[in-house]
Amino acid sequence: MKIASSAKMSEKHQNELRETYPDLHFSFFSSMEEVMSKAGDLEVLLTYGDDLSDERLSRMPRLKWIQVLSAGLDKMPLEALEKRNILVTNARGIHGIPMSEYTLGVMLYHVRRFGIVYEHQKERVWDRSIRVDELEGKRLGIIGAGAIGTEIARKARLFGMEVIGLSKSGTPLPEYDRVVNREGLPQLLAESDFVVLVAPLTPETYKMMGEKEFREMKREAVFINIARGALVDEKALVKALEEKWIAACYLDVFTEEPLPPDHPFWGLPNCWITPHMSGLSPRYMERALRIFTYNLTRYLNGEYGEMKNRIHFTKGY
Known part of the structure; x- marks a missing residue:
């Protein structure tokens, strides 16, 4: 299984994910443009939710699940995601x-x-x-x-x-x-x-x-x-x-x-x-990845209904 992240992440967090899931293939990038080089065979994507478009989504034919590392979804192509039945979860609660x-x-x-x-x-x-x-x-x-x-x-x-x-x-x-x-x-x-x-x-x-x-x-x-x-x-x-x-x-x-x-x-x-900083914290990524790893374990076990913060497309949250 190939997993990519367009969200900047410290080497500490990258290494923790690789050590916890040694059988999975993780790729870490600092932008969605870089992710596009691996887009064709991605199954799971981590993103902050503001860098994914209909066009980029069309270049990810094997994508099954997106973990949004923030709570906001207003810039996500929800209609296209719903049409392809792609699972979306977010980091609601960490803020x-x-x-x-x-x-x-x-x-x-x-x-x-x-x-x-x-x-x-x-x-x-x-x-x-x-x-x-x-x-x-x-x-x-x-x-x-x-x-x-x-x-x-x-x-x-x-x-x-x-x-x-x-x-x-x-x-x-x-x-x-x-x-x-x-x-x-x-x-x-x-x-x-x-x-x-x-x-x-x-x-x-x-x-x-x-x-x-x-x-x-x-x-x-x-x-x-x-x-x-x-x-x-x-x-x-x-x-x-x-x-x-x-x-x-x-x-x-x-x-x-x-x-x-x-x-x-x-x-x-x-x-x-203030410059959109009310949700900032030195523990932000730690909390977001806690939700991701919880969901990843359930995803690997096929327990999709047990994953946290599943998005209802009709509600938009």
């Missing part, structure tokens, strides 16, 4: 720790006014009149009550926050004080002091946060997007920030990445930007 820490980090940054404090430090100003706040007693709305959202909820409640989650079904979950379905979105927005967007990108969620939704939020509320830029109508968000419909936002993802230098977000004083 819970870093992305929840990012979310708690920006909320703490906001309420403790660390940005203002640092600006004063640069000017050597000692000012104890800064009006700080607490997370205790605040309400957090999480749009997307999946693995990442649930880890955010768990940590937020340790800080004494009340947490409302939104999922497709609205089924109650123990980590949340309440869970609503899509019809409950206006209520979640109206009640929340912080709103974090962490839903998957699907046709149903595309630009789900637009002018109507931002107007439904509290004027003192903070919006955080760690999902995908395309879930947000960015023009509406710019207007919401300029006209103070909401107090501030923290954005880690954008419709166009890298964010163009002339984009209005850069110049807004109530907008904080």
Whole structure:
């Protein structure tokens, strides 16, 4: 069996895979262009999911399984994969720790006014009149009550926050004080002091946060997007920030990445930007390969139904 990876991987991880599965043939590359030289006889592919096209897929006639080493699938040729009945699994769940820490980090940054404090430090100003706040007693709305959202909820409640989650079904979950379905979105927005967007990108969620939704939020509320830029109508968000419909936002993802230098977000004083880094961690590959090796063992045993994070093509996740 021939397995190739288009994701850059350390020699340590490469050697561990070869030692664990000595009978399998692994090829490790740093790009999908390099993978194409071995494409004809590949059975298994590891990828981050943003480098596979219909054309490239057509050059892999023996491909049976793709392990995506990330959670996002919005750039995958899902229609072609479904047509060929290729098994796809992803790394859903590995982002819970870093992305929840990012979310708690920006909320703490906001309420403790660390940005203002640092600006004063640069000017050597000692000012104890800064009006700080607490997370205790605040309400957090999480749009997307999946693995990442649930880890955010768990940590937020340790800080004494009340947490409302939104999922497709609205089924109650123990980590949340309440869970609503899509019809409950206006209520979640109206009640929340912080709103974090962490839903998957699907046709149903595309630009789900637009002018109507931002107007439904509290004027003192903070919006955080760690999902995908395309879930947000960015023009509406710019207007919401300029006209103070909401107090501030923290954005880690954008419709166009890298964010163009002339984009209005850069110049807004109530907008904080990070370069799609909320999921980064020195343990990322370790966690992703843990899912891959679990799945690989089951794949070799023909236990396809036991593989983790199998993708439902009709749902897109």
